[in-house]
Amino acid sequence: MNYDFVPLPSRKPLKWPNQARLALIVTINVEYWDLLKDTEKPYYAGGPSILPDPLPGNVADYPNYTWREYGQRVGVWRMIDAFDEAGVRASITINAKAGLERRQIIDAVNSRGWEIVAHNYVQTDLLSNHFFEPEKEHEVIRETLRIYEEVVGRKAKGWLSSSLRCTPRTADFCAEEGLIFFTDLLNDDQPYLIQTPSGPIVSIPYTVEINDFMIFFRRGMTTSEASQLFQEQLDELYREGAESGRLMNIGLHPHVTGQPFRMRALREFLEYAKGLEGIWWATREEIADWYLENHGSHIG
Numbered sequence: 613m614n615y616d617f618v619p620l621p622s623r624k625p626l627k628w629p630n631q632a633r634l635a636l637i638v639t640i641n642v643e644y645w646d647l648l649k650d651t652e653k654p655y656y657a658g659g660p661s662i663l664p665d666p667l668p669g670n671v672a673d674y675p676n677y678t679w680r681e682y683g684q685r686v687g688v689w690r691m692i693d694a695f696d697e698a699g700v701r702a703s704i705t706i707n708a709k710a711g712l713e714r715r716q717i718i719d720a721v722n723s724r725g726w727e728i729v730a731h732n733y734v735q736t737d738l739l740s741n742h743f744f745e746p747e748k749e750h751e752v753i754r755e756t757l758r759i760y761e762e763v764v765g766r767k768a769k770g771w772l773s774s775s776l777r778c779t780p781r782t783a784d785f786c787a788e789e790g791l792i793f794f795t796d797l798l799n800d801d802q803p804y805l806i807q808t809p810s811g812p813i814v815s816i817p818y819t820v821e822i823n824d825f826m827i828f829f830r831r832g833m834t835t836s837e838a839s840q841l842f843q844e845q846l847d848e849l850y851r852e853g854a855e856s857g858r859l860m861n862i863g864l865h866p867h868v869t870g871q872p873f874r875m876r877a878l879r880e881f882l883e884y885a886k887g888l889e890g891i892w893w894a895t896r897e898e899i900a901d902w903y904l905e906n907h908g909s910h911i912g
Contacts, residue, residue, distance in 0.1 A: 613806065615815065618804065620802075623911050624911070634860055634891055634892065635858070635860070636860050636892065637860070637894060637896065638864065639703045639729075641731065641866075642707075645736055647673075648669065648672060652670060653668060654668060655669040655736060660825055662676055679867060684714050684866060687870020687871065688717055688866035688870055690870050691864070691866055691875075692721070694875065699886075700882060701725070703895055704717075704727065704729065707735055708756040711762075711763035712759060712763060728760075729772050730757055730768040730772070730791075734774075746781055749781060757789055769793065769897045769900070770816070770900065771793075773796050776796045786808075786813060787813040792814060793897065794816070795818045796818065801860075804907075805911070814904060816859070816899055816900065817861070819862070824863065824865055825865065836876075838877040843880075853890070862881070
């Protein structure tokens with residue numbers, strides 16, 4: 613993974629289009645988990661479980677599987693309604709198998725013109741599993757992108773690995789396959805370039821801090837606390853963005869935020885953000901296209 617270490621004070625001011633202070637992305641992760649895996653060992657399902665006692669991969673875990681499936685049957689539709697009511701776009705990430713098995717979701721977000729980001733083949737197969745098998749990793753990426761084009765109807769523009777578990781080669785493979793942005797890294801509030809043998813790819817940092825897994829499961833925060841956290845993150849980045857533009861991403865999952873008692877946090881945040889001037893409700897593709905043209909005025 614080849615990128616320069618350029619700390620914030622060493623950069624020129626980032627000036628977003630139309631004098632925006634903040635590029636805002638709210639991400640809904642549509643992820644498919646296999647019910648069974650051919651192993652007697654417990655296997656990582658790609659996110660927290662609602663019942664913590666692990667079963668072997670070859671034993672069906674219906675409580676955890678159907679808890680996650682709730683997000684696809686019910687939760688995501690509740691979230692889509694909230695974005696429709698607010699009149700703003702979300703950014704959707706999908707596994708290839710989510711595209712194959714949950715086509716109704718793909719069709720719904722496609723009809724709204726929302727961004728869809730490639731998010732591995734299946735949530736339960738991390739690229740880091742293939743750390744010592746570069747050809748296997750590349751094969752997973754190629755197959756994911758093939759199915760993405762088949763189910764979405766256009767080529768993917770960017771990549772998010774399952775659980776962010778990439779390898780030092782992942783960005784290189786993504787650029788080789790024609791992608792223009794990469795979302796696995798957590799190290800900034802602004803985009804920057806990753807250099808690859810196929811040319812630069814734009815890092816659009818993700819977050820595990822402003823993420824419902826972290827907020828609700830690892831920190832045990834309430835809906836009201838989550839609402840406050842979202843708004844405080846926005847307030848600080850918005851303040852800083854007066855001098856140099858900032859990027860804010862929120863990571864959400866339909867089986868978590870899509871629960872009825874958590875939806876207020878999302879609705880309150882959307883309403884709050886819509887009340888501010890200078891918010892760019894951006895897609896990653898829009899950011900990447902713009903940054904590839906303008907990075908020299910920021911980090912040249």
